[in-house]
Amino acid sequence: xxxxxxxxxxxxxxxxxxxxxxxxxxxxxxxxxxxxxxxxxxxxxxxxxxxxxxxxxxxxxxxxxxxxxxxxxxxxxxxxx
Numbered sequence: 001x002x003x004x005x006x007x008x009x010x011x012x013x014x015x016x017x018x019x020x021x022x023x024x025x026x027x028x029x030x031x032x033x034x035x036x037x038x039x040x041x042x043x044x045x046x047x048x049x050x051x052x053x054x055x056x057x058x059x060x061x062x063x064x065x066x067x068x069x070x071x072x073x074x075x076x077x078x079x080x081x
Contacts (some may be wrong), residue, residue, distance in 0.1 A: 001048040007069040009044045014071045018046050025053045
């Protein structure tokens with residue numbers, strides 16, 4: 001991923017993969033349980049922004065470019081970081 005890109009998380013399984021994959025980069029305020037709650041109430045995205053990699057919602061993606069989710073293609077997972 002390049003700065004200012006994002007991809008949409010489509011399933012709880014993808015959310016779990018993304019959470020564990022990027023857990024190192026996120027501060028301690030993120031919890032998987034909270035992210036599942038957010039996911040169930042709206043859309044979630046992995047965003048590679050100017051301040052790093054983070055989870056966001058529809059409000060956060062307006063200035064970013066969408067890319068296909070690498071979580072659905074095992075060969076692309078290594079390209080995420």
